[in-house]
Amino acid sequence: MGNKTLDKASKGKFLKINSLPKGIHRIQLLRFGITEGDIVFCLERLPGGTVVIKKNRQEIAIGFDIAKNISCSYHS
Amino acid sequence: MNNQAATEPVQELKQTGNNPPGKKLKIVLVGNPNVGKSLFFNQLSGGYVDVSNFPGTTVSVTKGNYRNYEVFDTPGIYGVSSFNDEERVARDIILEADIILNIVNSLYLERDLFLTQQLIDMGKKVTICLNFSDEVKRRNLKIDYQKLSDFFGVEVIPFSAVSGNGFNRLDFAIENAREGKRLYDISRIKNKTVYSSIPDAELIMIAEGDDIISERYGLPVAGFDERELIYIERRNAVNELVSNAEYEDSSSGRFFNLLGRLSIDPKYGIFVLLGVLTLMYFFIGDLVAQRLVGFTEGEIGNRLFEYNLKLYVGEFTPVDVTAELMNVEDEVTESRNFNFPAGIDKNSDAYVEMNQFIDGKNYALSFHYPNWFYKLLFGEFGVISMTITYLLFLLFPLVIAFYFAMAFLEDSGYLPRLATMMDRSLNKLGLNGKAIIPIILGFGCVTMATITTRILGNEREKTIATAILQFVIPCSAQLAVITVLMASAGFVPLMIYSFVILTVLITLSTILNKFLQGSYSPLLLDLPMMQFPKFNNLMKKTYYRTLGFMKEAAVWFFVGALIVGLFDITGLLKIFQDMLAPVTVHWLKLPKEAATAFVMGIVRRDFGTAGLFEMSLAPMQITVAIITITLFVPCIASLMVMLNERGLKTGMMIWAATWIVAFAIGGIVAQIIV
């Protein structure tokens, strides 16, 4: 399925993370446990593009400016 | 400014137990944010540091004692490096550590063990404490401890800082801390002569591209960076380990899970927020501020305590008593003076007459002592009478209620979710959602909240958030008095007050957002589980905060009352009130006595606000007075903290601006509504 950026992902869908942004945010996401190739669940997408994803038990809120630089695709 | 947090002195808890002299080994508690380090520390050291359910509760290092060891609680970090204040603070104490107790949240192994592997790669002596074992049990989660222990080559011990499980093996955990199996082969670079004299721990940080450590060893900044490589390798190893060592639980669809979901939902989130605010209002605004304080302040404070105190004092010194009778609306209907030039004699005619006058009526008595010394101690601003009434009967119940409500919020896990929901709105003010955390904490104590601005991403955000705190956020004690005053003023004044304060907040941050260089940092926040707050923790936190408040406030209230009292006796207060009359009377349209409240407000805002309490003001005057005093200078304690955190220049600018804005806005509102 087509690539999209995380800020546009739909709530309630499983997503495959295709690429992470470079720099400090990449480091932080890696530390949180998010890597390229991971399957995560889109728990919420707020107006404006703040997204909450879930991996295992962990819920992470990601602001629009980071989300728009994460590319992902739906996974079923 | 950036490094300041790292160099500040470590707070020290009171010594408990006997410790023989000699160099003590340092145990450092290290872990990701919100994994229970502070609760663990409290259990272990018998001390108290704040425990809350959001990442970033602890922002500085606290030292305690356990047996022959020094124990340190540290801010939570996701990795050892120098990216932000918390990391810089934690980094230095980790480098000094003899033993590291790595606190891990068993429910988030994948996230947490990343840091674990880094600590082990640094060559530190580590024991892994798998906290939250109570939750593991409750959820039927299976963790293969042996596998984890084999992989890392160190002890892995389940704990629960809440139930106390595992603490009987604490000594074992400490004594058996050892170096584990490193993932990153440091010998490869150790051979190079420039690196040969650098300790392993520092060397691995340099290899990960930590500029500050590089600089310390005189190496070029960014001379060497394998961070990406090391991180990916570490991440993959940990992911694989966890997928083999943990077996999925039954996903429990609990009520709090649902509440957590709803609170970040675009449609229902606002209802959760309104629900929280309504509950707070009924608990604090209605139950405590009106009913309870009405009783403690009115009945116990005025009727019982002050009346008997002043009556008793009146037996020893000349006194004039004014008795006022009031109708059901608390309007004065009749007033009479009774003079006791030789002190109150309970058999005198005047005394009997006075009692007949007030008997069975709704009355208020005021005592005036001609003697200056008695006046200073027991008069209108009596150092003893006023301080005790304000502190014990007015503020004490309110502050307890506030701290309790705050502790409830902090421990529920709601705050990070509110941060998520508010993220985009706060972006417009130059902040990210996380800023809501210090701002909400500000309603508890502005001083504490100013320190918590450290969790924000950059200097600019910290400045904006600090300005908001110092300008518009009333702290619990002040808010408490405001609630009581507002309750008597009515609904419209409350709306005007909220509208004005909100307008100032938005204008202020919009202006700062425009004029400060840079922009907000994007939100990246891990959300803790929602939970019903732990009763024990609620009680403890409320107790310690209330105690802290009372101790500090008592001193300042005494000092403040003494100053105002001396001003009053020497006649300076009158002169001062006359001098300020153009501002108070013409500009703010308040009685000139209100100037006293502002003088008191410089010492502490809550003290100043309490000063308004004694004045009889019309509802719109109350509104103006409260707006002015809310925007007015922060208390001395929070000024000090602000200067320390933000530096002299920024701090003083904010401080000076609060003066101008307070009187400007207060006056404009007065001209319109009074």
Ligand SMILES: Nc1nc2c(ncn2[C@@H]2O[C@H](COP(=O)(O)OP(=O)(O)OP(=O)(O)O)[C@@H](O)[C@H]2O)c(=O)[nH]1
């Ligand atoms: N169920 C359970 N809750 C725990 C346990 N340990 C801590 N908590 C809760 O986890 C939350 C975080 O505890 P803290 O001690 O503040 O965590 P911290 O690691 O010091 O957090 P930071 O200072 O933000 O890094 C609080 O709500 C605690 O009550 C535990 O073993 N079991």
Ligand SMILES: [Mg+2]
């Ligand atoms: Mg802590």
